[in-house]
Amino acid sequence: MKRVRYSGVLLAFLGILLGTAVYTSLLFAQDTAQVKLSGDAYEQAVRFNQRQSFENGRRIFRFDTFGNERFWGDTLKLHQAIQGAKLDGVGDGVSPRAALSLGLKVDADALPRALQNDIARGRVNLDDPATTLTLLKLNAVVGVKGFFTPDDNRLRAVGITCALCHATVDDSVAPGIGKRLDGWANRDLNVGAIVAAAPDLSVYANALQTDQATVRKVLMSWGPGRYDAELNFDGKAFRPDGKSAATLIPPAYGKAGINLHTWTSGHGNVTYWNAYVAVTQMHGQGTFFDPRYNDPQRFPVAVRTGIWNTRGPVDLVTSRLPDLHTYQLALLAPKPPANTYNAAMATRGQALFTGKARCATCHVPPLFAEPGWNAHRGEEIGVDNFQADRDPEGAYVTQRLAGLWAHQRGGFYHDGRFATLLDVVNHYDAHFQLGLSAQEKNEVVEYLKSL
Ligand code: HEC
Numbered sequence: 001m002k003r004v005r006y007s008g009v010l011l012a013f014l015g016i017l018l019g020t021a022v023y024t025s026l027l028f029a030q031d032t033a034q035v036k037l038s039g040d041a042y043e044q045a046v047r048f049n050q051r052q053s054f055e056n057g058r059r060i061f062r063f064d065t066f067g068n069e070r071f072w073g074d075t076l077k078l079h080q081a082i083q084g085a086k087l088d089g090v091g092d093g094v095s096p097r098a099a100l101s102l103g104l105k106v107d108a109d110a111l112p113r114a115l116q117n118d119i120a121r122g123r124v125n126l127d128d129p130a131t132t133l134t135l136l137k138l139n140a141v142v143g144v145k146g147f148f149t150p151d152d153n154r155l156r157a158v159g160i161t162c163a164l165c166h167a168t169v170d171d172s173v174a175p176g177i178g179k180r181l182d183g184w185a186n187r188d189l190n191v192g193a194i195v196a197a198a199p200d201l202s203v204y205a206n207a208l209q210t211d212q213a214t215v216r217k218v219l220m221s222w223g224p225g226r227y228d229a230e231l232n233f234d235g236k237a238f239r240p241d242g243k244s245a246a247t248l249i250p251p252a253y254g255k256a257g258i259n260l261h262t263w264t265s266g267h268g269n270v271t272y273w274n275a276y277v278a279v280t281q282m283h284g285q286g287t288f289f290d291p292r293y294n295d296p297q298r299f300p301v302a303v304r305t306g307i308w309n310t311r312g313p314v315d316l317v318t319s320r321l322p323d324l325h326t327y328q329l330a331l332l333a334p335k336p337p338a339n340t341y342n343a344a345m346a347t348r349g350q351a352l353f354t355g356k357a358r359c360a361t362c363h364v365p366p367l368f369a370e371p372g373w374n375a376h377r378g379e380e381i382g383v384d385n386f387q388a389d390r391d392p393e394g395a396y397v398t399q400r401l402a403g404l405w406a407h408q409r410g411g412f413y414h415d416g417r418f419a420t421l422l423d424v425v426n427h428y429d430a431h432f433q434l435g436l437s438a439q440e441k442n443e444v445v446e447y448l449k450s451l
């Protein structure tokens with residue numbers, strides 16, 4: 001009797017063990033993407049995949065450099081400029097104050113509580129580049145990852161992540177220091193000035209067939225919140241009117257359900273762009289292929305450098321694309337605080353948006369872009385085609401308007417040509433001859449601010 005009970009317990013135990021093993025293997029079986037499971041187990045595996053993929057994607061978005069420290073460190077030697085001559089680098093070094101003034105952000109959650117308090121009370125020396133190294137060691141500089149020598153004393157390279165341009169912080173500890181806000185466009189970030197600080201820009205100069213001084217001039221022409229993601233394809237640094245060809249950094253939230261992304265239509269969907277930007281702009285080690293750019297007339301730099309068909313010896317990007325995609329699509333557009341717009345006017349503006357002002361013909365609520373092919377030639381929206389034509393498909397993407405309130409700095413449209421939302425509405429009013437009264441225009445603006 002006793003023996004029977006004993007073996008019963010043992011059997012039950014083995015059963016649990018086996019069950020766990022089967023369950024675990026089913027959960028991980030999604031990696032092979034070809035499991036034959038019963039309905040329940042399959043559904044479990046799908047749910048598990050969703051959770052894991054989200055977590056991985058967030059880590060990639062925030063911290064993955066795709067091996068691009070080889071470019072920003074070994075090639076451009078940006079880490080030397082950050083470190084400064086006193087610490088084996090070059091120049092004055094980049095103090096935290098200088099970094100913040102370049103629009104870089106600090107993730108307060110990565111800082112020990114005592115350090116947070118000291119910063120909030122102004123007790124930390126923000127003028128010392130050594131403090132920047134401490135922040136990098138804590139992995140606290142949003143979008144910048146430091147790689148240190150084995151003794152941990154010197155920066156040996158830096159790499160960048162998606163969060164550099166597409167995240168900011170809520171300033172809860174101090175201006176530029178707070179909790180991460182992933183997906184929000186960093187319109188304070190002066191990418192051009194940061195890159196221009198690198199001691200060696202010969203790689204850009206060679207690709208663009210110019211000298212480093214010219215490269216620096218181009219980089220300094222961008223200004224805060226702007227970046228030129230097409231320069232190393234077409235070599236066009238300036239528009240025909242002489243202004244910089246850089247575009248505004250768009251938000252990376254509110255993308256689910258929408259077909260085309262970025263300002264122009266040829267960059268396809270989110271995952272296309274992730275590969276494009278990770279390999280050809282962030283210079284991660286990976287694969288990028290798009291034969292539409294193999295066109296020496298339109299994309300001479302891409303053809304000369306072969307960037308349209310990049311096949312690194314190692315690929316640290318392709319395997320990250322699925323999880324990065326999951327995370328990207330989960331990033332919601334943030335709702336505006338209630339006190340930032342006039343609700344009564346916004347309600348009337350909504351009626352105008354879908355009615356008299358005809359905005360909803362393109363910005364179809366609640367996506368605020370066309371379900372389907374969301375792109376237009378410049379003449380349809382009353383602007384030139386310069387930026388559209390820097391792209392293989394030659395059209396502007398209907399921007400989804402949710403979360404507009406969170407990226408008003410730098411203006412609107414791809415190049416920020418309209419300083420305010422009222423300027424945008426005035427433009428449409430003239431272009432489409434809408435005949436909106438001043439009151440109606442303001443109502444549409446309040447509605448836009450409420451999205
Ligand atoms: C150096 C700044 C910078 C970095 C780093 C960067 N991006 Fe971007 N991103 C941009 C700019 C600029 C655009 C607009 C490009 C265009 O339309 O020509 C853009 C566009 C996008 C868009 C489309 C937004 C829209 O309006 O539809 C998404 C999504 C996006 N990026 C995600 C990412 C991800 C994911 C990464 C990391 C793999 C990344 N970006 C890295 C600057 C950056």
Ligand code: HEC
Pocket residue numbers: 263353357358359360361362363375376380381396397398399401411412413414415421424425428429444448
């Ligand atoms: C024919 C289609 C179309 C119509 C109609 C239209 N839009 Fe747009 N909208 C676009 C496109 C395309 C863009 C992107 C322009 C660019 O990239 O420079 C855009 C951009 C915008 C932006 C700038 C978004 C940003 O992130 O900078 C705002 C705001 C906007 N539209 C509001 C409106 C309002 C308000 C109306 C109605 C008065 C309207 N649109 C009517 C196609 C349209």
